[in-house]
Amino acid sequence: MHRIDCPWCGVRDEIEFAYRGDATVKRPEAGAGVDAFYAYVYERGNPRGWHIEWWHHAAGCRQWIKVLRHTLTHEIRATAKAGDTVTAPKP
Amino acid sequence: MPVSAPEPRSPLVQALKPGRHGAVGARQVTLRAYRRSLVQLQARKGRAADLATAVRQGLGLALPPPGRAETSPTLAAIWIQPSAWLLCAPYLAEGDLARSVRAAVGSAGAVVDQTHGKSVLRLSGPTARAVLETGCRIDLHPRAFAPGQAAATPVGHIDCILRQLDNAPSYELIVASTLAEAFVDWLLHAAAAYGCEVLPPD
Amino acid sequence: MSRYSAFQLFVNAFTGHRSWPRAWRDPAPKPAYDVVIVGGGGHGLAAAYYLAKEHGITNVAVVEKGPIGLGNTGRNTTIVRSNYMFPQNHHFYEWSLKLWEGLEQDLNFNAMVSQRGVLGLFHSDAQRQVFARRGNSMRLSGIDAELLDRDQVRAFVPLVDLDNGRFPVMGGLLQRRGGTARHDAVAWGFARAADRRGVDIIQHCEVTGIRVAGNRVQGVETTRGFIGAKKIGLAVAGNTSRLAQMAGISLPIESHVLQAFVSESLKPMIDCVVTFGAGHFYISQSDKGGLVFGGNIDGYNSYAQRGNLPTVEHVWSAGVTMIPALSRVRVLRQWGGVMDMTMDGSPIICRTPVENLYIDGGWCYGGFKATPAAGWCHAHTIARDAPHEFNRHFTIDRFREGLMIDERGAGPSPWLQ
Ligand SMILES: Cc1cc2nc3c(=O)[nH]c(=O)nc-3n(C[C@H](O)[C@H](O)[C@H](O)COP(=O)(O)OP(=O)(O)OC[C@H]3O[C@@H](n4cnc5c(N)ncnc54)[C@H](O)[C@@H]3O)c2cc1C
Ligand SMILES: [Zn+2]
Numbered sequence: 001m002h003r004i005d006c007p008w009c010g011v012r013d014e015i016e017f018a019y020r021g022d023a024t025v026k027r028p029e030a031g032a033g034v035d036a037f038y039a040y041v042y043e044r045g046n047p048r049g050w051h052i053e054w055w056h057h058a059a060g061c062r063q064w065i066k067v068l069r070h071t072l073t074h075e076i077r078a079t080a081k082a083g084d085t086v087t088a089p090k091p
Numbered sequence: 092m093p094v095s096a097p098e099p100r101s102p103l104v105q106a107l108k109p110g111r112h113g114a115v116g117a118r119q120v121t122l123r124a125y126r127r128s129l130v131q132l133q134a135r136k137g138r139a140a141d142l143a144t145a146v147r148q149g150l151g152l153a154l155p156p157p158g159r160a161e162t163s164p165t166l167a168a169i170w171i172q173p174s175a176w177l178l179c180a181p182y183l184a185e186g187d188l189a190r191s192v193r194a195a196v197g198s199a200g201a202v203v204d205q206t207h208g209k210s211v212l213r214l215s216g217p218t219a220r221a222v223l224e225t226g227c228r229i230d231l232h233p234r235a236f237a238p239g240q241a242a243a244t245p246v247g248h249i250d251c252i253l254r255q256l257d258n259a260p261s262y263e264l265i266v267a268s269t270l271a272e273a274f275v276d277w278l279l280h281a282a283a284a285y286g287c288e289v290l291p292p293d
Numbered sequence: 294m295s296r297y298s299a300f301q302l303f304v305n306a307f308t309g310h311r312s313w314p315r316a317w318r319d320p321a322p323k324p325a326y327d328v329v330i331v332g333g334g335g336h337g338l339a340a341a342y343y344l345a346k347e348h349g350i351t352n353v354a355v356v357e358k359g360p361i362g363l364g365n366t367g368r369n370t371t372i373v374r375s376n377y378m379f380p381q382n383h384h385f386y387e388w389s390l391k392l393w394e395g396l397e398q399d400l401n402f403n404a405m406v407s408q409r410g411v412l413g414l415f416h417s418d419a420q421r422q423v424f425a426r427r428g429n430s431m432r433l434s435g436i437d438a439e440l441l442d443r444d445q446v447r448a449f450v451p452l453v454d455l456d457n458g459r460f461p462v463m464g465g466l467l468q469r470r471g472g473t474a475r476h477d478a479v480a481w482g483f484a485r486a487a488d489r490r491g492v493d494i495i496q497h498c499e500v501t502g503i504r505v506a507g508n509r510v511q512g513v514e515t516t517r518g519f520i521g522a523k524k525i526g527l528a529v530a531g532n533t534s535r536l537a538q539m540a541g542i543s544l545p546i547e548s549h550v551l552q553a554f555v556s557e558s559l560k561p562m563i564d565c566v567v568t569f570g571a572g573h574f575y576i577s578q579s580d581k582g583g584l585v586f587g588g589n590i591d592g593y594n595s596y597a598q599r600g601n602l603p604t605v606e607h608v609w610s611a612g613v614t615m616i617p618a619l620s621r622v623r624v625l626r627q628w629g630g631v632m633d634m635t636m637d638g639s640p641i642i643c644r645t646p647v648e649n650l651y652i653d654g655g656w657c658y659g660g661f662k663a664t665p666a667a668g669w670c671h672a673h674t675i676a677r678d679a680p681h682e683f684n685r686h687f688t689i690d691r692f693r694e695g696l697m698i699d700e701r702g703a704g705p706s707p708w709l710q
Contacts, residue, residue: 059243
């Protein structure tokens with residue numbers, strides 16, 4: 001069971017959140033070209049290990065937060081506000 | 092500005108019949124619908140400090156930090172999300188609270204009337220916590236949750252703004268009016284084992 | 294190795310069924326093969342079988358990190374159907390269903406293919422329109438589909454609560470030729486048939502790298518040493534993006550977990566596959582009597598072969614809404630499988646930017662039904678270095694070209710597909 005420590009609300013059950021995917025993808029500059037936009041929209045690192053991802057606290061404070069979670073063990077190592085930086089441990 | 096019905100009519104008038112529900116016993120809870128004026132107040136960008144000052148001076152209340160509620164004799168403010176609060180006061184007339192809050196905060200905050208949109212209930216009594224625990228996933232034990240604390244969290248699968256009022260304990264439960272009937276249906280089931288006295292609406 | 298037959302069954306009864314020959318060999322890897330298939334699930338074994346059978350390529354190894362068939366092949370809820378909306382999918386899945394219909398004779402193996410009918414319920418006028426449209430689209434491609442009204446649904450699955458207050462049932466879309474098959478038997482059947490044609494099935498051999506020189510594959514690095522290969526096919530459901538990364542290819546895939554459940558054995562109560570249209574729930578009953586059911590993916594990236602409780606609650610409550618009798622059923626087992634979720638919910642069977650490297654992946658939660666045709670098309674693509682008409686649309690390039698096959702219309706949010 002994922003228990004996610006919302007930086008605003010404290011520890012809450014996974015059921016209060018909506019998953020919103022990989023938080024490391026960055027929208028390219030407008031003129032970056034088709035390849036950059038293709039990679040941004042479709043390609044994902046999809047690691048088996050630490051993953052920095054968006055969760056939307058939909059049933060709580062309605063904020064998007066960043067979560068550092070392990071995709072094999074489901075361990076959650078850190079959470080942060082949307083604008084904060086989260087770094088994944090070296091594999 | 093009235094948009095649909097001039098008077099907020101809670102769906103609970105139909106759903107919540109005064110009287111006894113469930114088991115007959117001493118350790119019961121009471122449930123009551125409250126007629127409240129509600130507004131959502133959101134700080135304009137970069138104006139959070141101005142808003143806090145305006146609310147303190149104009150409405151006599153300190154805006155609470157995350158997870159908390161502040162009250163004055165006539166008004167409650169509940170933190171609901173960053174830089175946003177739900178304000179709650181006894182209903183006097185259509186748009187009353189929104190008008191007075193708007194006058195107090197000026198351009199420092201955005202005010203949205205929620206009076207028709209949300210319904211307010213109170214669950215109170217020695218087993219109130221046990222009732223809520225059947226459908227609420229946050230820890231309501233006194234060491235973790237006390238009067239003055241508030242949380243937005245699903246209760247019985249319905250998104251709810253929950254705050255503890257006193258050590259009876261009493262909890263205020265604010266849900267979307269469109270879901271209030273389903274919510275009360277669930278709540279009465281949850282309370283049936285303890286016995287529940289529904290009081291006439293406030 | 295002898296053919297399985299009623300006579301063999303009779304003869305072996307005399308020795309207490311202790312003298313059956315082993316169903317497939319356990320060879321040590323050769324230094325090199327014409328084709329190495331990575332992944333010993335149904336898809337990989339089927340690809341090897343059809344390489345040998347249809348294309349005469351028998352110097353083939355299937356390299357599996359564990360025992361065969363314990364990935365998604367052994368974890369799925371065994372539904373077989375071809376009731377898709379889009380023409381790009383029609384011919385492929387219909388070909389798969391046709392292969393299922395003759396599979397047991399072809400493999401000389403009882404895969405317990407049971408065309409018991411797959412019924413999807415609808416609960417509103419709008420949903421009826423969508424289902425009717427899908428049914429019509431199928432019929433235009435020569436695939437069987439029937440729109441049932443309420444009374445017909447009642448007759449078909451009497452236990453469904455047609456009048457539940459929240460989601461009353463208005464009818465359903467039925468594919469009678471759809472049904473189930475025995476998942477393990479599918480892997481075993483393909484393994485035995487491939488082995489008999491000379492394919493080496495190498496178990497407990499994990500691929501840890503793909504050797505590429507001059508943009509052309511050379512072979513695979515494994516826990517049992519390097520194995521040379523002229524061509525390599527990946528059939529590693531759930532791990533496709535990891536294996537592709539070993540060859541420097543980035544894919545439009547996320548790995549997600551899907552759960553399934555089996556109840557205690559019960560007397561026959563559901564003799565078809567039925568799907569709830571107002572929540573994520575589907576159910577059938579196995580020949581042992583267990584109710585086999587599931588719902589949607591958990592909805593977050595995961596390589597764990599287990600899921601979490603919110604999905605359990607969601608699935609069970611939807612089930613009880615659809616069939617109230619389920620509320621007293623006890624669940625015996627529950628597990629999860631890791632699936633490649635693509636950005637449009639449709640699969641990938643194609644060549645890759647690396648020469649002689651091929652991919653069969655991206656099956657989301659629906660690749661079991663595809664097992665025969667995916668293996669067949671994968672084999673064709675490897676043998677000819679070009680896709681067959683049936684898998685022509687299942688490319689990686691479709692995303693770049695704007696030719697997504699998005700049956701759900703969910704867009705590039707794999708957790709919603
Ligand atoms: C709970 C659940 C229910 C499902 N229900 C249905 C359904 O009802 N109908 C349907 O059509 N589909 C269903 N599916 C989807 C279906 O199971 C899969 O799409 C299908 O089985 C994929 O087959 P496969 O042979 O490609 O995968 P798998 O059987 O998973 O085979 C892949 C193999 O690759 C091996 N492997 C991985 N990495 C390596 C490596 N590095 N080296 C060597 N070997 C490796 C794995 O061990 C595994 O054995 C369901 C899936 C799940 C999880
Ligand atoms: Zn929160």
